Amino acid sequence: MAGQLLLVDDEPGLREAVQAYLEDSGFTVDVASNAREGLDLARQKLPDLVITDIMMPQVDGYQFLKQLREEPQFKTLPIVFLTARGMTADRIQGYNAGCDAYISKPFDPDELVAVIKNLLEKQAAARSGGDDEVHNIADMARQIAEIRALLTQRGAIAQSTTPVKLDLTPREQSVLNLVVDGMMNKEIARRLETSVRNVEKYVSRLFVKTGTNSRTELVRYALEHGLTKE
Structure with missing residues (x-):
């Protein structure tokens, strides 16, 4: 292995x-x-x-x-x-x-x-039982709900701040786009044809680069700073 x-x-x-x-x-x-x-x-x-x-x-x-x-x-x-x-x-x-x-x-x-x-x-x-940062079904449901709520405010959030440029690799950008679309790690792994472990690594790197600590914070940061495409 x-x-x-x-x-x-x-x-x-x-x-x-x-x-x-x-x-x-x-x-x-x-x-x-x-x-x-x-x-x-x-x-x-x-x-x-x-x-x-x-x-x-x-x-x-x-x-x-x-x-x-x-x-x-x-x-x-x-x-x-x-x-x-x-x-x-x-x-x-x-x-x-x-x-x-x-x-x-x-x-x-x-x-x-x-x-x-x-x-x-x-x-x-x-x-293999689930995403590393989501420990139970209740947490998963809460995060998905919060992300969906942010997505409904997408336009208003994006208009209220100044875009920033982060040094993201192409794969980090792809993962960020899918996180913002509300996908969890297993779904992202299937979409990008990679392992859940690799997706977890990319999400962790995104946390470090954006100074965030959760998927919800990451999505908000990305929307506020124009880091994803509509």
Whole structure:
């Protein structure tokens, strides 16, 4: 199962070796040498899973995990601790902090690959039940109603503000247009012939670029600033 991974470790030799092994196993791997770089890369790349060391200078793995979990797009992101801290108490602390797997150095690369595949499969299964940002039928109905209400006001909203220009990719623009049309992620995935996971990534990027936190806010922003075509 292919996936986009982010590896954060301050040891260059280990970082390069793990990256090479994971790429040989079919994954796309971005790397960072510290948590600050890792957070920036996570926001840019929206990885499917993060592998991080715990003992790093300035910002350690626990703080890094906390920073990720504080951002809506990373609430359910699988995170693996890959660390030399292998005592039982360390493992307990890691799981209590919210990691999804804890692997001690030295480790078997095949075990790491197996853990990653397992977590990605579980994540895919969890997502198959519905859109990531819509947790139940009531929320879905509320968001659809709010978006429809905004669409009825489309002309008035558009006339009251000044258009802005955002640096959107063609695919981001396509996804934005369909979100504004009131489509949910499954419908967008079918329309664009892609996966729900990819649509979720594009929607998350749109949230970041527009400074919004929900589909309703995103639709309002797009209408107010002339980001979609009639």
